[in-house]
Amino acid sequence: MGAIAGDDPRTVAALGEFGLIKALSAWLPPDQRALVGIGDDAAVLAAPDGRVVATTDFLLEGRHFRRDWSSARDIGHKAAARSLADVAAMGAVPTALLVALALPGDLPVGWARELAAGLAAECAVAGASVAGGDTARASSVLLAVTGLGDLAGRAPVLRSGAAPGDVVAVAGPLGPSAAGLALLSAGLTEGPLVAAHLRPAPPYDAGPQAADLGATAMIDVSDGLLADLGHIADASGVLIDVSAETLRPPAALLDAARAVIHEDPSSRTSVGASPEPPHSAREQALAWVLTGGEDHALAATFPRGVALPPRWTVIGEVRQGRGVLVDGEGWTGQAGWDHFTSAGG
């Protein structure tokens, strides 16, 4: 398919379904480990462990991304990251993705090529490849990405294994994606936080690492730290108490909070050039840390006394009881992100 260049002036509709599939096959690097890759009724992948980890996630235009904010390459990165992080959160190494991709017919071929490049690049970070998929036409961009992974002999780390006495630790960023989204909503389209929203960088290899360290429970932070720790607490039948002191927002989040509060014309604290009360910016930044989703950090519980590598920050403890507390009290700020009931995209 050398005839289809990234600057091909045609639309994906002109290419047709079979043409698009052939083009995607040519753009995506071959999966060296796939026994059967793109182009047959199904892929065949090695599962030397005798088990396979499998997860599927939507990334829908208008709900999970906006095309005026995210480039095609960003969207490819983000779609891949969501599923790859879920695989890592089981303690597995991601091996392959299957990508169901629906596109408006009037999109340029080059847009699809950039999307494929983003998918391939994010896969490469995690050590995986795109091994198959499906295409369709739709009025907006729809992706449903299936991630597969290999446990390499490890026991899967579930949400249900946390026990009183365990410590709670996190690897990866908390809050940058939510802060970046707030900056974008305020009209600020540059900077590392915006980049973190457009292309989250999950710490994939921290998942198998946590399993090897004896993690008792693990989850990827996609709905917000408190909401996702709540899933562990529910599944394990325990109480999780996190320490706000260990979750102090970094300066970049505080700066972003000040910028957003300053930019927001509806904010009571936006009074001309006078600085907003720092208390409010700290609250906003802490809310991003505690409830911002989509950074795909990994949160895990470990038996007390496990020596954790520096990338894992202890943020709390597991006790008898139910639910999630911050410094021993319920968090009264904004709730976690429920993709289904939340308004808008």
Add this chain to the structure above:
Amino acid sequence: MGAIAGDDPRTVAALGEFGLIKALSAWLPPDQRALVGIGDDAAVLAAPDGRVVATTDFLLEGRHFRRDWSSARDIGHKAAARSLADVAAMGAVPTALLVALALPGDLPVGWARELAAGLAAECAVAGASVAGGDTARASSVLLAVTGLGDLAGRAPVLRSGAAPGDVVAVAGPLGPSAAGLALLSAGLTEGPLVAAHLRPAPPYDAGPQAADLGATAMIDVSDGLLADLGHIADASGVLIDVSAETLRPPAALLDAARAVIHEDPSSRTSVGASPEPPHSAREQALAWVLTGGEDHALAATFPRGVALPPRWTVIGEVRQGRGVLVDGEGWTGQAGWDHFTSAGG
């Protein structure tokens, strides 16, 4: 989740994302073979063969089904069948599905429950279960279903293995789904052909059977017989010649063709009560057999001399060359179904 009955008057939006996931988990029968099923970051499935077959397919409202024609249960059956048939076409036994499901928020909870029932029932036919998924809200019903399967020591049957001298055979129906769609389009909403369109019945176990019989290539007929044989011919670098005599439409398809031609006010043959020329009905019925997709019959090539069970009908032969012929000539009727370039839903 006993509190959520099928006649729950609430909407899925009122249930929320986590409520819907819990409800779906309760409605779907547990996957006895899943090592980790619904409710964690990913499922963990046994792959005793050391390989896993994996495929993903969209089923999108307005493109692949209409809610005024298909019940929620029909849609569940059809979404499952598409992926399960792809797994079978590799020569594998389907084991599990992952279902990414986006719904409009105003759908009643009972609608989602019926969809889950259809998914579960079709899985049961193939010996598989729903092991995981994702939910989201969308303005129309979107499904992306991933099928996983086990080869149990068999070599996967690819599209690329057909060789000159092989015979071409088909197991399962050809044409009923397309005929049923035509009847629905003509306002006729009852009968076995309409049912075949709404709930295709792929011959799942014929896939592993063909592999055991030594099939050299196989595909599931989702785009139309000639188009899908074309995929085998392309991948194998061969010519496939099918015999129209072996593909004579059954009486039910001829009756449907007469009914559709009679009902279609734009048809030149629809002249009051006088019967249309039978020639035209035969042509329409043959077109459904040769180009109708979505029945998910299995088409395979076998070495000449293999004793095929009765469910496999020999319809042609493989020769040196390229492409697909009918009785030695190119088919001049309507082309196969290209999901991407075809108009409308």
